[in-house]
Amino acid sequence: MKLTATLALCASLLQAQKGVLPSWNDGPAKQAIIEFVRATTDKSSPQFVPPEDRIATFDQDGTTWVSHPMYTEVIFALDRVAELAPQHPEWKATPPFSAVLAHDREAMAKFTMKDLEAILMATHSGMTPEDFQSTVKRWLVTASDPRFHRNYTDLVYQPMLEVMKYLRDNGYKTYIVTGGGQDFVRTYAEQVYGIPPGQIIGTAVDTQYAFDKAGQGILIKEPKLLLNNDFAGKPEDIYLFTGKRPRAAFGNSTGDRQMLEYTQSGGGARLIMLVLHDDPVREYAYGPAQGLPDTKIGTFPQSLYDEAKTKGWTVISMKNDWNRIFPFGSTGSASRRKKSK
Amino acid sequence: MKLTATLALCASLLQAQKGVLPSWNDGPAKQAIIEFVRATTDKSSPQFVPPEDRIATFDQDGTTWVSHPMYTEVIFALDRVAELAPQHPEWKATPPFSAVLAHDREAMAKFTMKDLEAILMATHSGMTPEDFQSTVKRWLVTASDPRFHRNYTDLVYQPMLEVMKYLRDNGYKTYIVTGGGQDFVRTYAEQVYGIPPGQIIGTAVDTQYAFDKAGQGILIKEPKLLLNNDFAGKPEDIYLFTGKRPRAAFGNSTGDRQMLEYTQSGGGARLIMLVLHDDPVREYAYGPAQGLPDTKIGTFPQSLYDEAKTKGWTVISMKNDWNRIFPFGSTGSASRRKKSK
Numbered sequence: 300m301k302l303t304a305t306l307a308l309c310a311s312l313l314q315a316q317k318g319v320l321p322s323w324n325d326g327p328a329k330q331a332i333i334e335f336v337r338a339t340t341d342k343s344s345p346q347f348v349p350p351e352d353r354i355a356t357f358d359q360d361g362t363t364w365v366s367h368p369m370y371t372e373v374i375f376a377l378d379r380v381a382e383l384a385p386q387h388p389e390w391k392a393t394p395p396f397s398a399v400l401a402h403d404r405e406a407m408a409k410f411t412m413k414d415l416e417a418i419l420m421a422t423h424s425g426m427t428p429e430d431f432q433s434t435v436k437r438w439l440v441t442a443s444d445p446r447f448h449r450n451y452t453d454l455v456y457q458p459m460l461e462v463m464k465y466l467r468d469n470g471y472k473t474y475i476v477t478g479g480g481q482d483f484v485r486t487y488a489e490q491v492y493g494i495p496p497g498q499i500i501g502t503a504v505d506t507q508y509a510f511d512k513a514g515q516g517i518l519i520k521e522p523k524l525l526l527n528n529d530f531a532g533k534p535e536d537i538y539l540f541t542g543k544r545p546r547a548a549f550g551n552s553t554g555d556r557q558m559l560e561y562t563q564s565g566g567g568a569r570l571i572m573l574v575l576h577d578d579p580v581r582e583y584a585y586g587p588a589q590g591l592p593d594t595k596i597g598t599f600p601q602s603l604y605d606e607a608k609t610k611g612w613t614v615i616s617m618k619n620d621w622n623r624i625f626p627f628g629s630t631g632s633a634s635r636r637k638k639s640k
Numbered sequence: 641m642k643l644t645a646t647l648a649l650c651a652s653l654l655q656a657q658k659g660v661l662p663s664w665n666d667g668p669a670k671q672a673i674i675e676f677v678r679a680t681t682d683k684s685s686p687q688f689v690p691p692e693d694r695i696a697t698f699d700q701d702g703t704t705w706v707s708h709p710m711y712t713e714v715i716f717a718l719d720r721v722a723e724l725a726p727q728h729p730e731w732k733a734t735p736p737f738s739a740v741l742a743h744d745r746e747a748m749a750k751f752t753m754k755d756l757e758a759i760l761m762a763t764h765s766g767m768t769p770e771d772f773q774s775t776v777k778r779w780l781v782t783a784s785d786p787r788f789h790r791n792y793t794d795l796v797y798q799p800m801l802e803v804m805k806y807l808r809d810n811g812y813k814t815y816i817v818t819g820g821g822q823d824f825v826r827t828y829a830e831q832v833y834g835i836p837p838g839q840i841i842g843t844a845v846d847t848q849y850a851f852d853k854a855g856q857g858i859l860i861k862e863p864k865l866l867l868n869n870d871f872a873g874k875p876e877d878i879y880l881f882t883g884k885r886p887r888a889a890f891g892n893s894t895g896d897r898q899m900l901e902y903t904q905s906g907g908g909a910r911l912i913m914l915v916l917h918d919d920p921v922r923e924y925a926y927g928p929a930q931g932l933p934d935t936k937i938g939t940f941p942q943s944l945y946d947e948a949k950t951k952g953w954t955v956i957s958m959k960n961d962w963n964r965i966f967p968f969g970s971t972g973s974a975s976r977r978k979k980s981k
Contacts, residue, residue: 485883495692497883535848542822542837560857
């Protein structure tokens with residue numbers, strides 16, 4: 300190829316890249332994504348990946364939408380306890396339900412995993428998946444985040460929506476792999492992320508096949524955990540659902556560590572990314588700088604940061620790598636900085 | 641539309657249908673398939689189904705390939721017991737393994753479900769899914785069916801391959817939903833049925849995330865049942881994997897009953913089919929005429945036949961509805977009849 304032709308090609312490639320991932324600032328994170336896609340989809344690349352193996356998995360809470368200061372699904376469950384209370388008079392005197400009904404914030408702040416599990420089970424079982432999803436849908440259009448005054452489904456990260464679409468446009472199949480409830484996320488994932496129900500891998504309770512009064516076959520959600528899709532559960536369930544190892548994986552906390560390790564262990568070109576919450580102005584800051592313990596769920600402790608650096612994973616700085624956080628409004632960093640002056 | 645135009649359209653539709661499902665004889669079974677596809681894919685049809693809801697589920701053993709007189713996967717497991725015996729000297733004196741190693745057919749014929757489970761667990765766990773699948777692949781190219789003198793993956797039903805393709809050509813996503821092992825079927829399903837690993841729903845053991853000697857993240861198959869994908873387990877797992885209710889379901893035994901009921905209970909146009917093994921010349925005959933008990937696994941007892949008739953399910957007669965059984969050789973009914981005279 301002549302030099303002029305090469306230069307023309309480079310110019311056109313750069314031009315094409317400009318339109319890609321517009322909410323990402325130029326930098327190592329954006330470059331890592333673009334280079335990974337090039338290396339795995341260019342047929343002449345030694346790291347080419349056939350389309351059927353192009354699998355990308357995304358944690359949800361803190362990775363694709365806001366999960367601070369409380370998981371959205373937990374807020375839903377607490378609201379449901381209040382709504383269901385008339386049918387459960389015993390809850391008034393039964394912890395942990397009593398604390399929720401009394402709005403006892405101090406007691407709620409001390410909830411153990413067992414307390415939360417009791418609340419989740421009571422609000423996530425005893426009905427068909429269809430009825431559960433109707434309840435979630437009703438809640439999602441009315442509930443509002445107290446800081447952003449937006450529905451929770453608005454609080455998704457625009458840059459992650461762009462990565463999902465960019466990967467799909469390049470033949471990747473995108474999955475949500477969440478510690479959250481599979482049926483909860485299925486309610487809105489198609490609309491919000493463009494990801495269909497069959498590509499939502501989440502924590503799941505058992506269902507029981509039964510007949511309704513009309514003799515029709517239905518499923519009933521049981522108060523019994525079937526898949527605990529967090530930590531080691533993530534790679535285990537990814538294999539259960541897909542029969543494959545992901546090529547790209549996105550997380551933000553210790554619950555994603557094994558998914559990221561498992562993805563990288565496949566060898567070849569892999570994209571491993573961690574979202575670092577370091578933007579208290581536009582979102583929140585609760586990264587390694589907070590000195591959080593290694594075992595606390597949903598956190599990004601120093602040990603994870605160190606592992607990322609050692610293994611060459613890409614840490615995404617919300618503050619520096621994203622010029623826009625949410626799809627709504629003017630959340631660009633330039634305009635924000637002007638406003639915050 | 642003018643009459644002549646209508647007639648021309650009908651003629652061309654009939655012509656198009658002729659090329660469809662060539663191994664199916666004209667009759668109610670073939671018509672049910674074609675009419676279902678028309679009703680659910682024609683945009684002007686009141687029973688139109690949007691592409692994302694077009695899900696068709698197929699049982700495997702006895703529905704898409706030969707499962708008589710023994711499940712292929714059980715034959716594999718018995719062969720594996722012999723192969724693994726040197727590493728398990730204790731098996732020589734431990735039932736049920738001792739019976740397998742002594743080729744004690746009488747004892748093997750009396751194996752309980754618990755015996756079979758012990759054999760399946762011993763041969764299906766303690767390794768990575770990748771190592772398990774390598775073993776299955778090696779076995780599949782050497783093992784041969786004693787009656788047909790063919791590899792087991794050759795013993796698939798050509799008419800069912802045609803239905804799968806016909807449904808896929810019309811926007812349906814096809815799934816195998818099998819009481820057999822998910823990882824076993826995943827080994828060959830893409831090649832044999834054109835169905836990728838992520839669309840195989842099967843009986844599955846737990847896996848355990850671990851590190852290999854090189855520090856790489858791997859999964860190990862554990863001797864612990866996670867999903868028992870038979871009977872009520874089928875609708876439960878279909879929902880777990882897809883978040884949907886199938887529009888079409890194919891089975892051949894009591895283990896498929898709940899999947900078929902669940903599919904029909906969704907209402908609207910549904911295709912519910914049962915393969916009846918009534919062709920002892922070209923394959924086997926072990927249908928309701930054999931007076932089998934309702935509870936025996938893998939059988940088509942009178943009660944299932946009666947339910948099919950009551951609920952309007954289509955029973956496929958292998959003898960009458962299929963002019964060809966296998967993809968190989970000349971197994972057409974005409975040539976068979978000539979030969980058997």
